[in-house]
Amino acid sequence: GESVGLHLPTLSVQEGDNSIINCAYSNSASDYFIWYKQESGKGPQFIIDIRSNMDKRQGQRVTVLLNKTVKHLSLQIAATQPGDSAVYFCAENSFMGGGADGLTFGKGTHLIIQP
Amino acid sequence: DSGVTQTPKHLITATGQRVTLRCSPRSGDLSVYWYQQSLDQGLQFLIQYYNGEERAKGNILERFSAQQFPDLHSELNLSSLELGDSALYFCASSVSSGSTDTQYFGPGTRLTVL
Numbered sequence: 001g002e003s004v005g006l007h008l009p010t011l012s013v014q015e016g017d018n019s020i021i022n023c024a025y026s027n028s029a030s031d032y033f034i035w036y037k038q039e040s041g042k043g044p045q046f047i048i049d050i051r052s053n054m055d056k057r058q059g060q061r062v063t064v065l066l067n068k069t070v071k072h073l074s075l076q077i078a079a080t081q082p083g084d085s086a087v088y089f090c091a092e093n094s095f096m097g098g099g100a101d102g103l104t105f106g107k108g109t110h111l112i113i114q115p
Numbered sequence: 116d117s118g119v120t121q122t123p124k125h126l127i128t129a130t131g132q133r134v135t136l137r138c139s140p141r142s143g144d145l146s147v148y149w150y151q152q153s154l155d156q157g158l159q160f161l162i163q164y165y166n167g168e169e170r171a172k173g174n175i176l177e178r179f180s181a182q183q184f185p186d187l188h189s190e191l192n193l194s195s196l197e198l199g200d201s202a203l204y205f206c207a208s209s210v211s212s213g214s215t216d217t218q219y220f221g222p223g224t225r226l227t228v229l
Contacts (some may be wrong), residue, residue, distance in 0.1 A: 043117065043220035043221050045117070045220070102163055103160055104160070
């Protein structure tokens with residue numbers, strides 16, 4: 001089946017630096033992509049999303065880039081803070097017909113912020 | 116806080132048993148989704164309900180079933196439990212069933228099967 005995966009399982013960055021988390025997807029028909037943040041013991045928290053008719057979207061300290069040509073998605077976090085430490089998942093919307101949708105998640109990248 | 120609530124927070128049971136997990140969606144949301152998160156399989160979509168009716172099935176075992184009630188809360192029933200069913204179970208909700216509706220996740224139920 002189609003899958004969404006991440007390039008790196010762990011990313012360590014210095015506090016204050018920018019972080020870039022990457023994601024590759026395989027379903028060329030995907031039209032909606034989401035980044036979630038999951039802290040230890042909590043559920044996935046929505047960060048930002050992007051539709052396939054866009055290539056960039058910005059939020060507060062976060063930017064998502066979509067390259068449909070190479071089926072690549074990235075999340076950029078500016079000026080990382082200790083509170084950014086978490087596992088980050090990209091997810092793809094899988095349209096299964098009839099308006100029903102289940103997200104397909106990547107394996108996750110653990111972002112570690114070094115003081 | 117996403118506004119999605121799940122109970123119980125933790126559940127410990129034995130193999131062969133049956134359990135029920137409960138989820139209340141955000142106020143106004145009509146769709147409920149169930150996901151399983153395990154170390155080896157990651158986050159996997161199980162099933163979706165929209166306004167009381169099943170809309171989509173993912174990797175849900177036949178031993179598992181779900182339903183959504185008129186007040187829109189949902190229950191996930193897991194029966195004949197096996198050790199491998201130990202996992203985190205998340206519920207998410209969205210406004211409707213559109214392909215670009217944001218899904219908001221609850222805090223999860225940690226199931227341990229001994």
